[in-house]
Amino acid sequence: MQRLDDIFHLRYGHSLELNALKRVHAPEGVNFVSRAMGNNGVTARVDVKVAPAKAGELSVALGGNGVLSTFVQPEPFVCGRDVMILTPIEPAMGIAEKLWWARCIWENRYRFSYGRQANRTLGSLLVPDAAPEWVQQTPLPTHDGLAKSSASPLALTDPHGQHWSDFTLGEIFDIKKGKRLTKAERVPGKTRFVSASEKNNGITDMNDVPALFPAGVLTVVYNGNSVGHAFYQDEPFFASDDVNVLLPNGPVSRWAQLFVAAIIKHGRTRFTYGYKWTLARMKQTVIRLPANGNGEPDWGYMEAVMRGLPFSAAIDDRP
Amino acid sequence: MANERVTEDLVDGLLRKLGYYDDENAIIVEKQQSAVQAIRTALSKASKTGKGGVGYPEFIITAPGTPDIVVIVECKAEVSKHESKDRDKPANYAVDGVLHYARHLSPNYTVIAIAVSGTEKASLWSFFLMPKGESEPRDLLAPHGAPVEHLIPMDDLIRAASFDPLVHRQRERDLILFSQEMHEFMRDEAEMSEQEKPLAVAGTLIALGNEVFAKTYDAYPAKELPAFWMQTIKAEVQKAAIPVPKVENMTQPFTNIEVQPELRKPTKGYPKGLLNEIVRLLADRVLPFMTIYHDYDVVGQFYGEFLKYTGGDGKGLGIVLTPKHVTELFSLIPNLNKDDVVVDPCAGTGGFLISAMMQMAKTATTQTELQSIKRDRLIGIEQRPQMYALAASNMILRGDGKANLYQGSCFDTAIVKAVKEHVSSADAPLRPNVGLINPPYAKSKSDLSELRFVENMLDMLDKGGTGVAIVPVSCATASSAEKTNIMAKHTLEAVMSMPPELFYPVGVVTCIMVFKAGIPHAVSNKKSWFGYWRDDAFIKVKNLGRVDHHKTWPAIRDRWIEAWRNREVHPGESVTAMVGPKDEWVAEAYMETDYSSLSQKDLERVLLDYALFVLKGSQPEEDAD
Numbered sequence: 001m002q003r004l005d006d007i008f009h010l011r012y013g014h015s016l017e018l019n020a021l022k023r024v025h026a027p028e029g030v031n032f033v034s035r036a037m038g039n040n041g042v043t044a045r046v047d048v049k050v051a052p053a054k055a056g057e058l059s060v061a062l063g064g065n066g067v068l069s070t071f072v073q074p075e076p077f078v079c080g081r082d083v084m085i086l087t088p089i090e091p092a093m094g095i096a097e098k099l100w101w102a103r104c105i106w107e108n109r110y111r112f113s114y115g116r117q118a119n120r121t122l123g124s125l126l127v128p129d130a131a132p133e134w135v136q137q138t139p140l141p142t143h144d145g146l147a148k149s150s151a152s153p154l155a156l157t158d159p160h161g162q163h164w165s166d167f168t169l170g171e172i173f174d175i176k177k178g179k180r181l182t183k184a185e186r187v188p189g190k191t192r193f194v195s196a197s198e199k200n201n202g203i204t205d206m207n208d209v210p211a212l213f214p215a216g217v218l219t220v221v222y223n224g225n226s227v228g229h230a231f232y233q234d235e236p237f238f239a240s241d242d243v244n245v246l247l248p249n250g251p252v253s254r255w256a257q258l259f260v261a262a263i264i265k266h267g268r269t270r271f272t273y274g275y276k277w278t279l280a281r282m283k284q285t286v287i288r289l290p291a292n293g294n295g296e297p298d299w300g301y302m303e304a305v306m307r308g309l310p311f312s313a314a315i316d317d318r319p
Numbered sequence: 320m321a322n323e324r325v326t327e328d329l330v331d332g333l334l335r336k337l338g339y340y341d342d343e344n345a346i347i348v349e350k351q352q353s354a355v356q357a358i359r360t361a362l363s364k365a366s367k368t369g370k371g372g373v374g375y376p377e378f379i380i381t382a383p384g385t386p387d388i389v390v391i392v393e394c395k396a397e398v399s400k401h402e403s404k405d406r407d408k409p410a411n412y413a414v415d416g417v418l419h420y421a422r423h424l425s426p427n428y429t430v431i432a433i434a435v436s437g438t439e440k441a442s443l444w445s446f447f448l449m450p451k452g453e454s455e456p457r458d459l460l461a462p463h464g465a466p467v468e469h470l471i472p473m474d475d476l477i478r479a480a481s482f483d484p485l486v487h488r489q490r491e492r493d494l495i496l497f498s499q500e501m502h503e504f505m506r507d508e509a510e511m512s513e514q515e516k517p518l519a520v521a522g523t524l525i526a527l528g529n530e531v532f533a534k535t536y537d538a539y540p541a542k543e544l545p546a547f548w549m550q551t552i553k554a555e556v557q558k559a560a561i562p563v564p565k566v567e568n569m570t571q572p573f574t575n576i577e578v579q580p581e582l583r584k585p586t587k588g589y590p591k592g593l594l595n596e597i598v599r600l601l602a603d604r605v606l607p608f609m610t611i612y613h614d615y616d617v618v619g620q621f622y623g624e625f626l627k628y629t630g631g632d633g634k635g636l637g638i639v640l641t642p643k644h645v646t647e648l649f650s651l652i653p654n655l656n657k658d659d660v661v662v663d664p665c666a667g668t669g670g671f672l673i674s675a676m677m678q679m680a681k682t683a684t685t686q687t688e689l690q691s692i693k694r695d696r697l698i699g700i701e702q703r704p705q706m707y708a709l710a711a712s713n714m715i716l717r718g719d720g721k722a723n724l725y726q727g728s729c730f731d732t733a734i735v736k737a738v739k740e741h742v743s744s745a746d747a748p749l750r751p752n753v754g755l756i757n758p759p760y761a762k763s764k765s766d767l768s769e770l771r772f773v774e775n776m777l778d779m780l781d782k783g784g785t786g787v788a789i790v791p792v793s794c795a796t797a798s799s800a801e802k803t804n805i806m807a808k809h810t811l812e813a814v815m816s817m818p819p820e821l822f823y824p825v826g827v828v829t830c831i832m833v834f835k836a837g838i839p840h841a842v843s844n845k846k847s848w849f850g851y852w853r854d855d856a857f858i859k860v861k862n863l864g865r866v867d868h869h870k871t872w873p874a875i876r877d878r879w880i881e882a883w884r885n886r887e888v889h890p891g892e893s894v895t896a897m898v899g900p901k902d903e904w905v906a907e908a909y910m911e912t913d914y915s916s917l918s919q920k921d922l923e924r925v926l927l928d929y930a931l932f933v934l935k936g937s938q939p940e941e942d943a944d
Contacts, residue, residue, distance in 0.1 A: 040932040074933050099925045104914060110853070111907035113819050115792030115828030121908065128914045138922055141930040184860045184868065 005123035007101065008086040013059070013079025014050055021046040033059045033073065034080035037066035040073070041083075052076035056095075058086040058102055063117035068109040070102035084122055100135045104128065148313035154304050157290060163298075165291035169264075170283030172297060173246035177279050178219075178239030179212060192235055194219050196242035198226035201233070211236035218246040218257050220264055222277040228268020230261035244282055255303035255312075263287050325438050326394040327377055330470070337472045339380065346382050346473050351375040357427055358389060365423040367409040367416055376420045385477050385607050387451065387490065389424055390431040393417035401436040401443045414445050418456050421449040429486050431459060431476055444468065450485040451493075457483070495863055497604050504600070509581050509593045514705050517668075521712035522573045523601050526551040528716070533602065541585040541592025548594060549577040559715050568726045572708040641757045642821060642865070644855065644872060645789065646670045650678035651880045652833060653753045653785040657683045657692055662738055662751035664729035664758075664776045666699030669710040671755040673717060695743040698723040698751055700734055730775055738779050752784035754836070760791055760827060769794050770801035773832065777809045782837030785812075792816065792830045795904035803900040810835040810843040813883060814904045815850035818857070823865045830905060833883075846895040848886045849906035852879055 004010070018032060024045055030052045032044040041059050053059075055076050061069040062082040070086075072095060079085065088098065104127045112118050157163045169175060178194070186193070189208025197204045202219050213236065220230045223242040230246075232254055239245050248257065264287065271277040277285070290305075292298040306312060339346050353359055358379060365374030378392035395401060395413040402414035409419035413434035421432040432447040446467040447456040459467045461475070462482040471479075480486055501520070505511045511519065526532045532551040539547050552573055556566050576582065582594040589596045641649075649671055655661065655678045663671045676697055683689045697714075701707040707726040714724065723741070725734045743749045758772030769790040777786045786809070794801075795814055805811075813833040821829055831852075835843065856871045882893055896902075896909040 040929070042932075072929060074929075095929075096922075096926065099929055100922055103917065103921060103925050107914065107917060108912050110851075111910070113792065113828045114826065115819075115830075116796045116903075116905060116907060121903075126912065134919055135922065138919065138926060140926050143930070143934050146930065146934055182861060183858075 001126040002129055003123065004086075004105065004125040004127055007090075007127070008058070008088055010123050011085050011087075013053070013081075013083035013085050014048075015081045015083075016046075016048065016050075016078055018044055018046070018080055021048060023047075031073065031075055031077040032080065033071070033077045033083055035061035035064035035066050035069065035082055037061075037069045040071045041066075041069055042073075042077070043080075046078065048078050050078060052078050053085045054087075056098070058098060060084045060086060060105060060118070060122060062119045062122065063112070063114070067112040068106055068118060070105040072098045072102060082117065082119065084118075094136065095140060096138050097131050097135055100131045101127065146314050147310045149308055149310050150312040150316045151304065151307040153308040156305055159288055163290055163301075164288050165295060166286050166288055167291075167297060168283065169246065169285045169287060171249075172289075173218070173248055175279060175283055176213075176245045176247065178241050178243040178245060180241040181207070181209065181238065192233070192237040193240065194231070194233065194237050194243050195240035196221045196224040196226050198229040202229065202231040202243065203237070207238060209238050212238045213245050213247070216254065216257075217248070218261055218264070220244050220246060220277070220282065222271075222279070222282065224273075227271045227277055228265055230264040232257050232261055244277070244279055252299050253303050255306040256297075256299040259302035259306050260287070260289065263289060323394055323396040326396055326435055326442070329439050329442060330378065330392055330394060330435055333470045334378070334380075337470060339473055345384065346380065349379045349381075350377065351379075353379045353381070355381060358424065361424045361427060362420065365420055367419055369409070374420055374423065376417065380473065382473055382477065386603065387429055387493070387607070388431065388477055388480055389428045390433065390473070390476060391417060391420050391424070392433045392435060393420065395434075395436040396438075398437040398441060398443050401434065402445065413443075414447075418447065418449075421447065421456065422454050425449045425451060425453055427451065429480055429489070431480055432456065433470070444470065448480055448483055448486070450480075450483060451489045453485065457485075492863070494605070497600075499862065501597075501600060505597070508586075508589075509579070509597070511576075511579065511581070515576055515579065517709055518572055518705060519576050519597060520601065521709050521716075522548065522552050522576060523598050524605065524716055525555050525712055527598070527602055527606055529555050533606075536598050536602075537591070537595065539591075539595070541590070541595065542583050544592055544594050544598075545577045545579070545583050548598070549573060556711075556715065565711075565724075565726070568704065569708050569711045572705045640667065641670050641789065643670070643674075644857075644867070644876070645817075645821065646674035648831070648876065648879070649755045649787050649789075650674045651876070652787050652831070652883065653755075654884065655679050655682075655753060657688050657696075659753045660696045660698070660741070660749045660751040661753045661755060662698040662700075662776070662779055663755045664700045664738075664779070665756055665772060666701040666710045666724065667706055667757070669699060669713040669724075671757070672697045672699050672710075673713065675753075675755065676717065691743070693717075695723070695749055698725075698738055698741060700725045700727065700729045700738070702726070702728050729772065735775070735779060750781040751779060752781040752836075754780050754784065754786040754788075756786070756788045758788065758790065768799070768801060770799065770805065773834075774801060774805050774808075777805065777834055777836045780836035784836040786832075786834040786836050788832045788834075789817070789829050790832060792828045792905060795830050795832065796908075798901050802904075805834070806840040806900045808837070808839055810838045810840045810845075811847045811898065811904065813848040813850065814906070815852045815879075815883070816906050818853055818855050820859075820865065821855075823859065832904070840899075846897050847904070848883065848893065848895050849904075849909055850879065850883060850893045851891065851906040851910060 018034070021032070024047045026045055029045050029047040031042045032046045033041045034043045036043050041061065053073065053076060055074055057073055059071050059073055059077065059079060060083065061067055062084055064082065105125065108125055186205065187208040189206060191207050191209050191211050192203045193205040193207045194202045195204040202221065215233060215235050218230055218232055219239055221227050221242060222244045234254070267287065290298040290301045334340065334348060339348050352375065362374040364371050366372035367374060376391040377394045380390040393413050393416040400412050403412045406415045406418060409416045413436045417432040417434045421430040424430045429451045430449040432449060434445040436443045446459040448459040449456050459479050460482065461467055461479050467479055502516065505516045505519065526548050529551045536544060536547070553570050556570055583592055585592050655675055657679050659679060661672065661675045666672060676692060679692045679696065680689060683692060699710060701710050701724065704726065707724065711724050725737065727734050739750055741749050741751065754776040756772060756776045758769045760769060773786070773788040773790065776788070780786055811832070812835050815831040817829045817831060819828045856869060856875055857865045858868045859865050860868055882889065886895065887893060888895055890913065891910065894906055894909045898904060
């Protein structure tokens with residue numbers, strides 16, 4: 001075992017206050033890294049005068065809920081308070097190895113809490129003497145590999161034009177409500193529990209309950225802050241009572257359903273805590289979709305559009 | 320064919336013999352139908368044929384003092400009709416029938432179901448218990464664990480049922496939910512302030528301990544009840560033999576409630592006034608728990624829950640109430656027994672003292688020893704008058720101990736002196752040898768830091784005594800003058816890191832420190848034990864707060880305590896280390912991380928997350944939508 005400061009130079013981050021900074025959009029400005037656990041620790045894009053940390057350096061959160069969240073930053077970045085910047089003493093260290101060390105640091109998070117921050121002691125953390133052989137050989141998934149499309153691109157027709165038409169959700173889907181299952185009643189298990197969340201495809205938990213709905217349908221959050229987030233479920237699941245489930249009336253492919261999910265999500269801003277997207281309202285909701293000559297939804301066209309988009313190849317072999 | 324009447328007469332005779340008919344107000348024996356509306360409703364569709372008609376058990380027995388338990392008896396003339404194989408023929412068999420009725424009653428009641436068949440010469444008896452909310456019967460067991468086989472007096476039946484852990488749990492739950500109801504009632508109807516609510520409850524419970532008050536309060540008109548209430552409290556406190564100045568101290572906070580205008584006003588909904596309603600609710604719903612259950616902590620639980628919801632943010636009286644399972648740990652860490660003398664310099668509502676009393680009582684064998692524990696061996700100090708009144712009430716409700724409660728600051732030299740020179744009722748010196756403390760957190764003045772309280776407590780203790788404190792973890796990690804001071808005089812035995820959400824909904828991360836008093840750390844010159852008690856397996860349940868939902872606490876508690884008492888070292892759970900005042904006093908600083916479990920799969924996941932982040936063009940999430 002060796003100390004962390006035997007492998008990395010440690011220095012305090014910029015300790016900037018986000019509310020005093022000017023927010024910008026990429027490609028302007030630099031990433032702002034705070035103590036967040038998600039999104040590689042990046043919470044904003046800001047315009048700053050100070051010299052940013054370099055791409056390839058590591059950020060470590062010293063406190064807060066995400067204490068010891070450690071990320072390799074692919075771009076230059078600045079930090080909020082209680083973030084430390086780590087530079088490998090050995091400049092040739094590869095990304096995979098950096099990520100492995102990041103993970104080693106993260107393994108120590110049990111030592112810290114709101115009451116005990118890592119500021120004083122981060123450098124003295126004990127870590128293994130060296131990264132195992134296999135670390136160097138593990139391939140990093142590439143942008144090109146992930147971003148491929150499954151079919152050739154197809155232009156989207158004008159939603160206001162003649163190839164689109166209005167449908168009520170109730171006529172194209174059989175809409176059902178999920179069932180209440182309180183936290184107190186839930187036991188860990190293998191069934192996906194879909195609830196009012198906009199993350200992780202709406203899945204918040206895995207429970208020991210029989211699935212309530214089959215695979216191949218859409219879920220829409222009707223209640224709460226994430227109202228209107230629509231997800232395609234590719235495995236049987238249990239839906240909480242904050243979720244409405246849209247079962248297609250006929251065979252509709254996963255691609256076409258994903259298209260509909262995007263349209264549904266587009267209309268979510270109308271709904272709030274005070275005006276929920278209840279079952280009755282959802283059945284009456286009118287959405288605009290591409291239509292064929294018979295006035296039916298043009299599922300084939302929707303599928304073709306989706307398959308022509310970047311990243312579609314990555315999920316091509318999914319059911 | 321034998322006549323079912325004969326069996327009924329047999330039961331009736333036994334009931335008479337066992338005193339069921341002695342006091343019509345205490346036990347109500349009814350046949351076929353009950354006058355209690357809730358029981359009638361429950362049985363109205365309980366016909367044994369299953370056709371939805373009315374059900375008529377032979378006997379329905381209730382005790383108004385225990386409103387949540389009902390006894391039902393079903394008779395059959397022939398022993399051969401006692402029980403069917405699958406217990407599914409309620410019309411023809413006694414056991415089947417009584418369980419059938421019990422299932423209809425158990426949503427609202429804890430049911431003691433008795434099946435009888437045969438005659439005086441040869442009869443069969445079966446006793447079942449169906450706790451409220453359950454639908455499967457269990458055998459009724461006497462408190463010492465043997466199954467009940469003969470008809471026993473009503474009190475014993477109730478005791479047997481109360482002994483059942485499921486019944487106990489259900490009652491605690493009912494109590495928590497009731498405390499929330501009470502809180503809302505006091506807030507919405509009585510417009511009472513945060514400080515007054517717990518006092519009103521404590522005062523009422525004390526007053527209800529007075530038989531005259533309990534029997535006559537209902538006859539007082541709204542305007543006169545508060546005065547009678549106050550008068551009774553004073554009388555009861557005096558009866559508890561507290562010195563006169565303390566009586567004044569203790570009863571003064573209650574006078575604010577007495578003069579509350581809302582409480583004495585008759586309203587449309589409550590013509591007898593709101594105080595009457597409060598007294599009635601507590602008399603009906605809480606008092607039964609206190610009188611039947613001699614196990615003390617049901618009321619402690621009530622207080623805790625009540626104070627938690629009082630104040631909305633859990634700090635109605637500016638206190639961080641110690642969770643019940645922590646007070647339990649505090650009685651186990653110093654391994655309390657009947658010979659110890661315990662002091663709590665920040666007594667609050669008296670939680671530590673009560674749990675200490677329970678633990679010490681377990682080791683007492685004689686009445687004298689029990690007396691000595693309650694009268695001489697529990698000392699508390701509390702500064703705020705309202706809290707003092709609550710603590711004293713709490714002790715009075717549990718029978719004694721209150722004479723050793725001081726009102727004032729625990730830094731007050733006179734009080735410190737009195738505690739150090741504490742004597743028993745027989746004038747034998749009894750300097751406390753165990754100190755338990757949950758000091759006020761984050762008092763702004765630096766000279767009142769949590770560790771100052773701890774040091775002050777340790778100084779009160781006899782040499783070699785044990786001091787236990789729960790403090791914010793920053794006290795243990797930051798270096799401070801107090802740490803140096805404490806180590807110069809006392810030995811740091813152990814520090815346990817507690818669950819981060821222990822004080823939910825108040826967000827403070829804490830640790831428990833254990834000291835040996837009077838021996839400088841350098842003299843002891845030994846390693847301290849550090850426990851990583853971060854997971855008590857409690858989970859947050861809506862409306863109930865943080866609870867031991869999966870009933871795993873006793874096992875975890877025993878494991879922790881065993882590891883501590885034997886100074887065991889387990890990887891990932893505990894570690895020993897030589898520390899000084901400049902070091903961090905927490906397990907987290909000394910435990911080793913096990914990197915061997917770090918696998919290729921873990922890394923692949925990390926790589927994927929990184930790749931996906933790069934793929935998204937490293938846009939902050941809020942802009943990505």
